[in-house]
Amino acid sequence: MLKKIIKWSLSILALILLTVGSYVAYLFLDYHRLEDNLALEVTNQTSQDEFAVGQTYSMMSFNIGYGSYPSDYSFFMDGGDEVRARSKKAVEEALAIDKDLITSANPDLILFQEVDLNGDRSQHVNQVDYFTQELTDYSWSFAQNYDSSYLFYPVTDPIGQATSGLLTLSKINFQEATRYQLPIDTDINKFFDLDRAYSVNRYGTNSGADLVVINVHLSAYTKNASIQKAQLEKISQTMESEYAKGNYVIVGGDFNHALNDNARNDLTWMKTFPVDQLPAGFSVIASSNAPTVRNIDQPYNPNTTLTGTIDGFILSDNIIVYKIETLSNDFASSDHHPVLMSIRLQ
Template identity: 45%
Template sequence: MKTLLKGILALFLLLLVVVIAYIGYVFLSYQRLPEKLDLEVKHTTQEPLTTKQEYKIMSYNIGYGAYPADYSFFMDGGSYSRAYDKATVEQNMAGIIATTKAVNPDIALFQEVDEKGDRSFHVNEVKQLTDSANLPGYSSVYAQNYDSAYLFYPVTDPIGKAKSGIVTAVKGKISQSTRYSLPIDTDFNKFFDLDRAISVSEIPVSKGKTLTLINLHLSAFTKNRQVRKDQLDLLFEQMSTAYEAGHYVIVGGDYNHDMLGNSPKVFGTQTEPFNWTHPFPEQDLPAHFQVAKGNLAASKIPSVRRNNEAYVKGESFVSIVDGFLVSDNVAVSEVAVVDQNFANSDHNPITMSFQLKE
């Protein structure tokens, strides 16, 4: 009996040591990038934009290539943390690239793009989206969000390590681009809702003008409303600074807010919001800015689905959390979600046609 008890105690102590060592590894390996970081731009064209032409911009959260329509994610109440397999990731990436080619945007903003990740079976999605062989004619820039430690949750199928971020691609010159760290939780939650940033790129326009283009992916699962407010405050400050400098300003990406403000009514879904569906605080926008909504409510095509279960059209929870903010010197003619039925991501791409005013 004593031998059995000693054995149980030894096993318990060993497990305790392993848990403490793992927690120490996670904390010691965690570090944030600098608050402000210049980004490397990959140029394929030097042509400036012009006020004489209408352009199309697309924003697409690709869900690290792991989300076909029948996929469910554990942090949203579903079953999986990683993609089914490498073939699924490659198939989704091929679909995402094909969709981008079909839309043929002048500007493409991608979020949740893995450079390297266990969850995406180490498919380099950044390389695929910035490779001129896949998407020719674009200048591009990649901004890392996070490079996480090996995350051993869920225990039965750990999500593992991931190096991931956002990609901006422009059929024009990107004169410079800067990464700005966003405020995040400072407690243990920072290991669950990982690091965030925005990329701010300057695009030359004819007659010496500039388009400031901001790509973002705001926090999804944090319950800390102050963090959400602080992220938007930093964004709004960047927008105002650029506008006051005389620039055109477009912000695109995944806001993890209800961009219509009344998506439950539009889509006939539950009224109690999840952490990522609180109404976007349109009333707090800086002067000279608006949410580009167009006919999104009338079209009733969602940009995101909940990942608690496989997608079923007309039954699954859906909303619009992706979209664009524009300054008043940008004329918007159309905003539309491209209905892909969530074939390759838990998001559908959203587009906006616009012209830069004289």
């Protein structure tokens, strides 16, 4: 009898080890990154082909949290309880709230982050299709920055597979758009982080210079400070190169760094933004009327939830800023608020 118990126990252990080993092998074999310097397909469908110097334009940056984080949601990666969006209907309701915010603000340019093409976490709602079909007054480009294997974590409720990216919309037609890789962790963390990247979206102006708009989402959970520094260095090289050509340069998105004085250096996603790393001629532009992000370790409580400002813009000094504000709706549809800015090229 004892021999049978030992035999069965060893068989079960061998099966577990084989399953775990097979899954680890699958992760390594399936892992891939898109190539660097990748030309993006753009869909031009507006009647305007260039920005006008001296005219005021509005611009929005919005991390939509793949439509899965209503105000009463808490996320397991931040210490909360939930993993995936609660339902397809919940995702669609969140996207509808986002669309209403956008149509009310009516920006000329929109930089979205965390937009899922497909994903278990977002109940397989194609969010690129949703926004490009609902906001038909905009031309657009999409840069993928996440295409995970099936992540069997947490084991009891896996987050699964997702394909996601950066969506840029504009009322002015694109000249071109390009996706560039960002440095990421090379250890086991690479399986859980995004395939970090930024998109460089180029537009013409009536001055002959280009307007270069960079959509970015920097790493949130890495504890490797050298990775965060290297990401900023690569973006800065692009900024500096374009500025040296006489172009107008805007970087917008989710920087996962505090853009004002509310830094929390104990959190990997709200450390002080290293302004001293920026090239000459550039400034950080951040809103102060309301926070742009909340911690999702628990449902949102305006009195107790940790909040901060990590979404905003970096501008070259040939662009005038007239206004920047957070469009607060108490995090009704995302763990981020959109940020709206008014600018003029000079």
